[in-house]
Amino acid sequence: MKKTSSLVDVARRAGVNISTVSRTINQTGKIGAETQARVQKAMRELGYKPNRVARRLRASQSSTHLLGLIIPNIQNIFFADLARGVEDVAYRHNFAVLLCNYDEDEAKERFYLDVMQAESVDGIILPPIHENDPAVLNVVRSGTPVVCVDRSLSSGNLDKVEVDNHMGALKAVEHIIAQGHKRIGLIGGPADSSTGRERLRGYKEAHVQAGLAVKPELVRFGDFKQPSGRTIAHDLLGLAKPPTALFACNGLMMAGALEAIAERGLKIPKQIGIVGFDDLPLADVFNPPLTIVRQPAYEVGRSAAELLLKRIEDSTRPATSLRLLPELIVRKSC
Amino acid sequence: MKKTSSLVDVARRAGVNISTVSRTINQTGKIGAETQARVQKAMRELGYKPNRVARRLRASQSSTHLLGLIIPNIQNIFFADLARGVEDVAYRHNFAVLLCNYDEDEAKERFYLDVMQAESVDGIILPPIHENDPAVLNVVRSGTPVVCVDRSLSSGNLDKVEVDNHMGALKAVEHIIAQGHKRIGLIGGPADSSTGRERLRGYKEAHVQAGLAVKPELVRFGDFKQPSGRTIAHDLLGLAKPPTALFACNGLMMAGALEAIAERGLKIPKQIGIVGFDDLPLADVFNPPLTIVRQPAYEVGRSAAELLLKRIEDSTRPATSLRLLPELIVRKSC
DNA sequence: ATTGGCAAAGCAAACGTTTGCGTCCCTATT
DNA sequence: AATAGGGACGCAAACGTTTGCTTTGCCAAT
Numbered sequence A, B: 001m002k003k004t005s006s007l008v009d010v011a012r013r014a015g016v017n018i019s020t021v022s023r024t025i026n027q028t029g030k031i032g033a034e035t036q037a038r039v040q041k042a043m044r045e046l047g048y049k050p051n052r053v054a055r056r057l058r059a060s061q062s063s064t065h066l067l068g069l070i071i072p073n074i075q076n077i078f079f080a081d082l083a084r085g086v087e088d089v090a091y092r093h094n095f096a097v098l099l100c101n102y103d104e105d106e107a108k109e110r111f112y113l114d115v116m117q118a119e120s121v122d123g124i125i126l127p128p129i130h131e132n133d134p135a136v137l138n139v140v141r142s143g144t145p146v147v148c149v150d151r152s153l154s155s156g157n158l159d160k161v162e163v164d165n166h167m168g169a170l171k172a173v174e175h176i177i178a179q180g181h182k183r184i185g186l187i188g189g190p191a192d193s194s195t196g197r198e199r200l201r202g203y204k205e206a207h208v209q210a211g212l213a214v215k216p217e218l219v220r221f222g223d224f225k226q227p228s229g230r231t232i233a234h235d236l237l238g239l240a241k242p243p244t245a246l247f248a249c250n251g252l253m254m255a256g257a258l259e260a261i262a263e264r265g266l267k268i269p270k271q272i273g274i275v276g277f278d279d280l281p282l283a284d285v286f287n288p289p290l291t292i293v294r295q296p297a298y299e300v301g302r303s304a305a306e307l308l309l310k311r312i313e314d315s316t317r318p319a320t321s322l323r324l325l326p327e328l329i330v331r332k333s334c
Numbered sequence C: 001a002t003t004g005g006c007a008a009a010g011c012a013a014a015c016g017t018t019t020g021c022g023t024c025c026c027t028a029t030t
Numbered sequence D: 001a002a003t004a005g006g007g008a009c010g011c012a013a014a015c016g017t018t019t020g021c022t023t024t025g026c027c028a029a030t
Helices: A007-014 A018-026 A033-046 A052-058 A077-092 A106-118 A134-142 A165-178 A194-209 A226-237 A251-263 A297-313 B007-014 B018-026 B033-046 B052-058 B077-092 B106-118 B134-142 B165-178 B194-209 B226-237 B251-263 B297-313
Strands: A066-071 A096-101 A123-126 A146-149 A159-163 A184-188 A219-221 A245-248 A273-277 A291-294 A321-324 A327-329 B066-071 B096-101 B123-126 B146-149 B159-163 B184-188 B219-221 B245-248 B273-277 B291-294 B321-324 B327-329
Touching: A007 A018, A007 A033, A018 A033, A052 B052, A052 B106, A066 A077, A066 A106, A077 A096, A077 A297, A077 B096, A096 A106, A096 B077, A106 A123, A106 A134, A106 B052, A123 A297, A134 A146, A146 A297, A159 A165, A159 A297, A165 A184, A165 A194, A165 A245, A165 A273, A165 A291, A165 A327, A184 A194, A184 A226, A184 A251, A194 A219, A219 A226, A226 A245, A226 A251, A245 A251, A251 A273, A297 A321, B007 B018, B007 B033, B018 B033, B066 B077, B066 B106, B077 B096, B077 B297, B096 B106, B106 B134, B123 B297, B134 B146, B146 B297, B159 B165, B159 B297, B165 B184, B165 B194, B165 B245, B165 B273, B165 B291, B165 B327, B184 B194, B184 B226, B184 B251, B194 B219, B219 B226, B226 B245, B226 B251, B245 B251, B251 B273, B297 B321
Parallel strands: A066 A096, A066 A123, A096 B096, A123 A146, A146 A159, A159 A321, A184 A219, A184 A245, A245 A273, A273 A291, B066 B096, B066 B123, B123 B146, B146 B159, B159 B321, B184 B219, B184 B245, B245 B273, B273 B291
Antiparallel strands: A291 A327, B291 B327
């Protein structure tokens, strides 16, 4: 239970003032070479580690080396990959990451947003829960740098990095249509998320391009979680005139749809074709291998973190908006 | 860019001293009813949120409502589930979670351990990188509550919650043997991790129970990541006398092994049987559905967080050690 | 009328930093 | 020789809390 040493311990040991120690640590101000050496030595001997809490409290205007990352669900591989991207660049810059799951729950999102501010993080990365997220706007207004990932905010002029969801869905559904399908079921995301809407738009556009009508009974909206994928797939496949192919708007819902397909004993791709978003770990060795649109999740996280770091350095730089391209990986499921 | 209000703002507005405000917030000390009301009102009007940083700095002896969670890799579904378990109970108790990935990298683990201490978290949950992890022992010695998950420390008398890896592996390999297999390849975890070793022990014990010799050329050690599973599976399957079944010691390595199997065009379970740890999202709808041992990852996280919270409240309570049971889910891959 | 006790609230120190300003001393310029 | 300049370092305030100690006022007990 040994107390951790502080600046004053180091200062005493080195025979200098605490401000001198602080300045040698931060390379700020003029300190003589041999004084620095003495201080360094004292620090080593005491195993001194600066107290980040005190530092953040005092220097709440300067950098505190803490980033906030708020995501809907860490169990979603997309966000896990994204988180890794964020963390890797954070680590490289000696930043720690405060990671929270809001689970698509607005109250929880608000709670974590408060926590982040109360922790005075340097900046926050998050996918807003929907496009008019007042809690997020509040944070922005308070001056904390925010970068949106995956989803965006309708108002506000923020840094953001998204995936071109419209194009991803468009390509996917074009491919489905090219395989000869005319009745394509959509297992969509929440209608009020930009992601869900953009993918829906791609779905529709592919239809009009091909001169196909979109049948309202074939489009359903889930919540990006596995059970909803299963339920919707069952609904769709139970229709009097069921679709001949399914397009699932994320990986978890695709897994759910696959459950439903298995439960109904349908053969892929003979009896039912399926294409989804996100490259799940087993997707490439699935039988048949799954045709999916791969999102550059890691890169989204990486770019977002880089953008955020830049903004922290220079709050006046113009907001940049990145749109990364997803990739249709054609395998055998459609 | 409005400044966030502080205790003094509230105090001024309510016409009281800051200590009175602090005490009404924390329900400590005696404060008159109508004074409390006035303070509450002022807080509401100003939208006051306590500054967690200042609170942690000052009250570093009392609870700071921050938990540290250090995991090897968030992309590993086991740890993602575990993290959710931790986070859910943390949220329920108004704790935030500082989550870091150390990526099986000892230097990174040390860095994050330092960060956690410097952030003066209330306690830390982590799987030690190996059984004699000096960095972790240092933290323990400094008095910060630590609970080990998944893997354990050989020394130290800590709270811990593990999965019965020996039993999980034993059951799995028993089942493989029961299917008539006599040459069973092991895709093991790192030999210096308790997890890896326990699973190896189960593998061996199943062999001796069945009067089978364990062939050294059939046991290999990976690093719990996907590529190593693929490589090892290829090695094993390329043997002059290849195994007829594979046992993969975690989900990612199992996915890698499945890649190798697909690349070699082998049929499961006819030509090669396979059983693995961890229930990946697609495992149940795989063709054939994968026989796996399911680890109660979420429960591990939940229990660990509960243990940690209890220890934070009462540092003198005896260390408890939980051993959760994994479950063999027999499907069709072996 | 004095004391004691207690509830309510204020005062100020402390947590470990960062940082503006001041001081000291040394050297170079006039 | 006096002054200016600047390099090296110390002093102390400030960040927003919590908390031990004091003060105040009031009422009951002596």
